[in-house]
Amino acid sequence: MKKLFFLIAMMGAFSILSVNVNAQVTSNQELTMGIPEVLLINAVNASGVTGAVSLELTTTVAGTAISGGTGTSYAQLSSIVTSTQTRKMTASVTGVPTGTELSVATAVPTNANFAGTVGTGTGALVLGETAVDIATGIGSCYTGTAAGDGYQLDYTWDAGAAGAYGTIFATGATTATVVLTLSAGY
Amino acid sequence: MNNPSIKMMLTGIILCFINHLNAQVWTAGDNITLQVSEFALIETNHAPVTLTLATSTAGAPVGSVSNSDVFVKISSIVPGGTDREITARISSGTVPAGTQLTLVSANCTTTNSGGALGTAITTPITLSSVDQFIVRYIATCYTGTGYNDGYQMTFTWAPLNPAANYSQIAAATYNITVVFTLTAHDGN
Numbered sequence: 001m002k003k004l005f006f007l008i009a010m011m012g013a014f015s016i017l018s019v020n021v022n023a024q025v026t027s028n029q030e031l032t033m034g035i036p037e038v039l040l041i042n043a044v045n046a047s048g049v050t051g052a053v054s055l056e057l058t059t060t061v062a063g064t065a066i067s068g069g070t071g072t073s074y075a076q077l078s079s080i081v082t083s084t085q086t087r088k089m090t091a092s093v094t095g096v097p098t099g100t101e102l103s104v105a106t107a108v109p110t111n112a113n114f115a116g117t118v119g120t121g122t123g124a125l126v127l128g129e130t131a132v133d134i135a136t137g138i139g140s141c142y143t144g145t146a147a148g149d150g151y152q153l154d155y156t157w158d159a160g161a162a163g164a165y166g167t168i169f170a171t172g173a174t175t176a177t178v179v180l181t182l183s184a185g186y
Numbered sequence: 187m188n189n190p191s192i193k194m195m196l197t198g199i200i201l202c203f204i205n206h207l208n209a210q211v212w213t214a215g216d217n218i219t220l221q222v223s224e225f226a227l228i229e230t231n232h233a234p235v236t237l238t239l240a241t242s243t244a245g246a247p248v249g250s251v252s253n254s255d256v257f258v259k260i261s262s263i264v265p266g267g268t269d270r271e272i273t274a275r276i277s278s279g280t281v282p283a284g285t286q287l288t289l290v291s292a293n294c295t296t297t298n299s300g301g302a303l304g305t306a307i308t309t310p311i312t313l314s315s316v317d318q319f320i321v322r323y324i325a326t327c328y329t330g331t332g333y334n335d336g337y338q339m340t341f342t343w344a345p346l347n348p349a350a351n352y353s354q355i356a357a358a359t360y361n362i363t364v365v366f367t368l369t370a371h372d373g374n
Contacts (some may be wrong), residue, residue, distance in 0.1 A: 007316045011350065024226065024367060024368065024369050024370045025226045025227060025228045025367070026228065026260070026365050026366060026367045026368075027228045027229045027230050027365070027366050028230075028277065028363050028364070028365050028366075029230045029235065029256055029363070029364045029365075029366065030232075030233065030234075030235070030337075030361065030362075030363055030366060031235045031236075031237065031279075031287075031313045031341065031342060031361070031362045031363070032234070032235065032236045032237070032359065032361055032373075033236075033238075033239075033281075033287070033360040033361070033362060034236065034237070034238045034239075034339070034358075034360070035238070035240075035248070035282065035285075035355060035356065035358060035360075036238065036240055036357055038240060038241060038248065038357070038359040040241070040242070040243065040244035040245075041244050042244035044246065047245075058314050065252075076244050076245030077244050077245060078241050078243065078244055078245060078247070078248075079244055080248065080355055080356070080357050081356065082356055082357045082358060083356040083358070088247065101323045102230060102282035105230045115247065115353075116348070116352035116353040116355075117353040139353050140284075140352055140353050140354070140355045140356065140357075141352060141353060142241075142245055142246055142247040142248075142348075143245045144245050144246075145243060145244070145245035145246055149245060150245060152347045153204050155226075171364075
């Protein structure tokens with residue numbers, strides 16, 4: 001009789017173990033994905049490295065004003081904005097010799113290495129100590145990091161207003177510093 | 187009681203009784219059904235997954251980012267000759283415009299597992315709202331229950347064709363839920 005009870009008990013145990021579970025089951029996993037704002041800017045010369053742009057004012061024709069101080073650099077930037085923002089790039093300068101003017105024309109990237117919304121450049125603007133907008137409407141974009149990538153900044157240095165010509169003096173190398181700023185979103 | 191005849195009679199009765207006890211055999215016949223039912227359980231280690239797209243180089247695009255902290259654990263019993271799959275899909279939230287989120291599973295860890303653990307698909311899937319296979323040919327097995335037991339999942343988030351779509355990328359925080367499914371066996 002004890003054996004019989006034991007066998008019945010075992011059958012009951014197996015019955016409990018055979019409870020069905022759903023044939024298909026799932027589990028959830030949460031992911032938090034963030035894109036912070038990005039604003040990085042770097043000025044490089046035509047060789048793609050950080051370095052000064054050399055400009056020289058001179059003339060070879062008697063009777064003409066000095067001219068010919070031109071050079072090019074590139075502003076490489078990375079930008080991520082929110083869905084409602086754009087940025088702008090501004091420029092200011094200090095150290096321009098008396099009697100002369102430094103101006104810059106800005107062209108947005110056109111080669112194959114940029115992507116995104118690079119905005120709009122400007123024609124030649126005279127630079128001073130007060131920042132001026134040289135590119136606007138910049139959204140999420142990057143310019144590339146190779147030589148020739150970025151916003152092309154064509155500098156022109158020449159004599160300023162005719163009345164100030166008498167204040168120009170020959171000098172050795174002097175350094176003017178242009179500050180490029182990529183603004184916060186607005 | 188001192189009568190020898192009576193003693194012999196009593197002895198005879200006792201012997202008969204003992205013989206009777208020895209002849210009694212307790213038996214029971216019955217069919218026993220042993221059943222192991224189809225069985226499927228799935229769970230992740232719920233590791234926090236935080237992905238951030240960023241760059242530190244002016245002129246460079248935001249780079250891709252990966253996370254391999256999530257492990258999927260399962261227990262599975264299947265009928266003979268059948269198998270299951272693990273699938274994944276996005277159940278809530280949307281992958282931000284201009285980006286894509288991919289997922290690939292490693293084969294199951296071996297430390298605490300046993301059975302037919304299947305084969306991970308080596309090509310990453312681009313996660314969407316539709317279930318896609320990430321592990322196939324899972325039969326009867328268990329993965330172990332430790333935090334790093336099971337199938338290691340690698341999420342990779344990256345810009346999608348940036349030359350065309352980069353301007354769509356917008357700074358913000360996005361929450362996404364991925365649901366893993368251990369399917370019914372293919373004999374269902």
